[in-house]
Amino acid sequence: MHETSHAKNELEHERGYVDGLYRRLDQLREEKARQLAEVRRSASAGSHQNRSERDAFATMYEDRLAQLNAVDDRLVFGRLDLDDGEERYIGRIGLSTEDLQQLMIDWRAPEAGTFYQATAFERMGVRRRRHLILSRRDVVAIEDDVLDAGLLSNDGSLQGEGALLAALNSRRTGQMSDIVGTIQAEQDRIIRAPLSGVTVVQGGPGTGKTAVALHRAAYLLYTHRDRLKSAGVLLVGPTDAFMKYIERVLPSLGETGVVMAGIGTLMPGVTTVPEHDEGAAALKGRLEMAQIIRNAVANRQRIPAEPRRLNVEGTMLTLAPRQVARARDRARATGKPHNEARVTFVKILLRELTEQLTEQLEASSGPGNNADRAYLAEDVRSSRDVRIALNLAWMPLTPEKLITELLSKPAHLAAAAPHWSEEDRALLLRPADAPWTEADVPLLDEAAELLGELDASAGRDTAAREAENRRDLANAERTLENVNASLVDSGVDGVVTAEALAQHNAVSTARLSAAERAAGDRTWAFGHIVVDEAQELSPMQWRLLMRRCPVKSFTVVGDIAQTSSAAGSSSWDQALEPFVGDRWQLEELTVNYRTPAQIAEAAVRMATAAGLVISAPKAVREGRFAPVVDRVPDLIPALLQAVPEELDIVDGGLLAVIAPEDQLDDVRRALTAEYGDRVGSGAGGPTQDIVLMTPRGSKGLEFDGVVILEPQLMLDSATARVGDLYVAMTRPTQRLRLISTGTIPEGIEG
Numbered sequence: 001m002h003e004t005s006h007a008k009n010e011l012e013h014e015r016g017y018v019d020g021l022y023r024r025l026d027q028l029r030e031e032k033a034r035q036l037a038e039v040r041r042s043a044s045a046g047s048h049q050n051r052s053e054r055d056a057f058a059t060m061y062e063d064r065l066a067q068l069n070a071v072d073d074r075l076v077f078g079r080l081d082l083d084d085g086e087e088r089y090i091g092r093i094g095l096s097t098e099d100l101q102q103l104m105i106d107w108r109a110p111e112a113g114t115f116y117q118a119t120a121f122e123r124m125g126v127r128r129r130r131h132l133i134l135s136r137r138d139v140v141a142i143e144d145d146v147l148d149a150g151l152l153s154n155d156g157s158l159q160g161e162g163a164l165l166a167a168l169n170s171r172r173t174g175q176m177s178d179i180v181g182t183i184q185a186e187q188d189r190i191i192r193a194p195l196s197g198v199t200v201v202q203g204g205p206g207t208g209k210t211a212v213a214l215h216r217a218a219y220l221l222y223t224h225r226d227r228l229k230s231a232g233v234l235l236v237g238p239t240d241a242f243m244k245y246i247e248r249v250l251p252s253l254g255e256t257g258v259v260m261a262g263i264g265t266l267m268p269g270v271t272t273v274p275e276h277d278e279g280a281a282a283l284k285g286r287l288e289m290a291q292i293i294r295n296a297v298a299n300r301q302r303i304p305a306e307p308r309r310l311n312v313e314g315t316m317l318t319l320a321p322r323q324v325a326r327a328r329d330r331a332r333a334t335g336k337p338h339n340e341a342r343v344t345f346v347k348i349l350l351r352e353l354t355e356q357l358t359e360q361l362e363a364s365s366g367p368g369n370n371a372d373r374a375y376l377a378e379d380v381r382s383s384r385d386v387r388i389a390l391n392l393a394w395m396p397l398t399p400e401k402l403i404t405e406l407l408s409k410p411a412h413l414a415a416a417a418p419h420w421s422e423e424d425r426a427l428l429l430r431p432a433d434a435p436w437t438e439a440d441v442p443l444l445d446e447a448a449e450l451l452g453e454l455d456a457s458a459g460r461d462t463a464a465r466e467a468e469n470r471r472d473l474a475n476a477e478r479t480l481e482n483v484n485a486s487l488v489d490s491g492v493d494g495v496v497t498a499e500a501l502a503q504h505n506a507v508s509t510a511r512l513s514a515a516e517r518a519a520g521d522r523t524w525a526f527g528h529i530v531v532d533e534a535q536e537l538s539p540m541q542w543r544l545l546m547r548r549c550p551v552k553s554f555t556v557v558g559d560i561a562q563t564s565s566a567a568g569s570s571s572w573d574q575a576l577e578p579f580v581g582d583r584w585q586l587e588e589l590t591v592n593y594r595t596p597a598q599i600a601e602a603a604v605r606m607a608t609a610a611g612l613v614i615s616a617p618k619a620v621r622e623g624r625f626a627p628v629v630d631r632v633p634d635l636i637p638a639l640l641q642a643v644p645e646e647l648d649i650v651d652g653g654l655l656a657v658i659a660p661e662d663q664l665d666d667v668r669r670a671l672t673a674e675y676g677d678r679v680g681s682g683a684g685g686p687t688q689d690i691v692l693m694t695p696r697g698s699k700g701l702e703f704d705g706v707v708i709l710e711p712q713l714m715l716d717s718a719t720a721r722v723g724d725l726y727v728a729m730t731r732p733t734q735r736l737r738l739i740s741t742g743t744i745p746e747g748i749e750g
């Protein structure tokens with residue numbers, strides 16, 4: 001048969017098969033929508049148990065429907081032809097016919113593994129691997145890897161090269177996409193690594209670390225659903241812009257069960273701003289902060305210097321320092337956190353003071369009866385002097401109050417960190433009303449751990465819950481009046497009670513998924529945590545994360561050479577040793593999929609010349625352009641001349657302008673005057689195709705074109721790190737231009 005007509009026939013064949021898959025997807029979708037509507041229709045009738053069962057079904061149908069909708073785009077991407085003649089289609093989810101004939105296998109299933117792993121050297125029973133390239137629902141191309149030994153001379157180490165290069169060359173949209181159709185073997189091995197223990201994935205820029213982290217989260221949830229469904233998986237990233245950039249990947253893989261959080265959002269109820277003060281960030285990140293907070297808590301358990309005289313209903317009692325010390329020791333010996341141990345402390349002293357009061361009264365007027373004693377205990381408890389004395393000795397505290405006072409009152413800080421220098425302490429001090437920063441989150445978390453539940457606030461919670469229930473009930477009663485009126489109108493006796501209706505609301509809120517509940521609960525223990533850009537984490541941030549996953553099952557993804565935070569790590573060993581010793585596994589990614597070779601090589605030369613130790617990944621493709629360098633007298637006019645040229649070249653893609661922090665305002669003014677709303681910050685998007693940011697803001701992101709302003713300043717400024725410029729230079733997928741009024745860092749020009 002003629003070559004092209006053979007290809008045409010193959011394409012037609014695949015189109016036919018893929019149409020069938022979509023027909024089945026549509027059919028399932030209709031079925032779930034119908035089932036969901038039925039459950040919802042019958043939701044308000046029947047016993048409480050029936051209703052919760054139906055709620056559970058409704059949730060299940062909703063989840064499945066959401067999944068079926070999310071996988072529509074490029075549903076299927078591969079086919080394996082095996083030695084025994086079997087043909088397996090690989091796609092985003094598994095699909096079977098009504099009589100359970102398999103139509104397509106989920107990419108995460110063990111039988112799909114060979115799609116990513118087989119090579120001509122190690123065929124694993126695969127004769128041919130076919131990539132189906134879809135645009136929405138249409139098969140637009142097919143690409144075959146023939147693995148029969150003898151047909152190929154090399155090992156075909158890049159799988160589905162055409163599909164891969166098409167994906168890599170496509171225009172960026174400001175949102176990361178999944179790579180499920182073109183995962184490479186070294187990436188697949190990491191994605192499918194065992195669940196338990198700590199796996200560190202080290203890789204240079206553009207090696208797919210973020211992509212691997214996300215696909216691994218989806219893989220783990222699929223493979224270990226029993227263990228992970230209720231505990232959940234947490235995915236932590238560096239900034240909100242980065243979280244926005246990756247937010248669509250997991251839904252497109254049919255997964256919604258992952259809690260995604262920026263590192264600054266891990267304390268429920270506290271909103272944070274980035275920590276701009278490098279010195280403060282570094283200090284707050286040190287592990288010894290844990291001891292300082294411990295000291296701060298202990299300092300709030302105080303023994304008065306002198307005996308205190310306390311007025312209880314006209315009788316004067318004495319609280320001796322020795323007595324307070326004894327009660328404090330016994331309370332501490334319970335091993336409970338501060339607010340909970342306080343209950344013991346208060347109980348002991350109230351009892352002793354009541355005894356003292358009883359003795360004094362008996363001495364003056366003879367023994368009373370038991371009933372009187374009960375009154376006396378109440379008198380002691382409600383005495384203002386007693387309350388003040390007990391609070392002075394052992395104040396109930398919230399984490400926010402403890403840390404605010406620690407960081408804003410020099411005496412508190414000096415008492416908690418006596419061995420620190422004055423200068424270091426001065427770096428931490430700030431006004432009491434300063435906003436919380438990302439670096440404060442682990443301090444608050446540490447404090448919460450040491451303080452425990454606040455008694456009074458627990459009371460408030462119950463009270464608040466009761467008030468809410470009362471409101472629900474009142475709301476239900478009003479609704480009922482209307483319902484009953486219409487039931488009576490239609491001749492039906494009202495059978496629904498207000499309690500039942502209120503109950504129903506309670507059930508609906510209880511239906512929150514594990515992910516939703518986990519996101520709002522500081523003490524939630526996750527089944528697995530994936531950390532991206534992990535090199536930036538401070539020891540205190542690590543400590544917090546370790547607490548969130550007591551079984552210590554982690555995927556840690558990052559590049560030590562890109563560390564820019566002053567509190568971050570200089571080696572994985574140093575980062576992890578305090579928590580897991582040497583019990584972690586290193587995996588490496590070695591191929592750069594993002595940046596064209598000419599640009600990647602310039603970045604490596606610059607970094608090496610500046611003394612950064614890196615293991616440079618191998619770029620997967622040559623680009624069309626070498627980096628362009630402009631030496632200019634004035635920055636802004638040169639930028640305004642360069643931007644239209646670069647926009648032209650990226651042709652509808654995204655252009656990033658990366659400027660040193662202290663030039664950002666001037667550059668923004670100039671760009672906005674020219675381009676208005678098209679200028680954005682963060683990851684960018686279809687309406688904001690010019691994205692302005694600092695090198696650190698660009699971390700983890702990528703753009704078709706990048707313009708870097710004053711690169712030498714990125715190396716020279718007081719807080720600069722070589723990693724910053726290295727990060728900035730490795731963001732483009734097509735084109736890099738550097739504009740400088742001064743020198744050009746060594747190495748960039750070869």
Ligand SMILES: Nc1ncnc2c1ncn2[C@@H]1O[C@H](COP(=O)(O)OP(=O)(O)OP(=O)(O)O)[C@@H](O)[C@H]1O
Binds near residue numbers: 183187
């Ligand atoms: N197997 C693959 N198939 C298609 N695209 C891929 C593949 N691996 C990586 N990519 C693409 O390469 C780019 C870089 O990936 P990613 O952002 O995950 O890298 P990274 O290692 O996290 O980079 P950095 O550390 O520089 O932020 C992304 O556009 C990603 O989609």
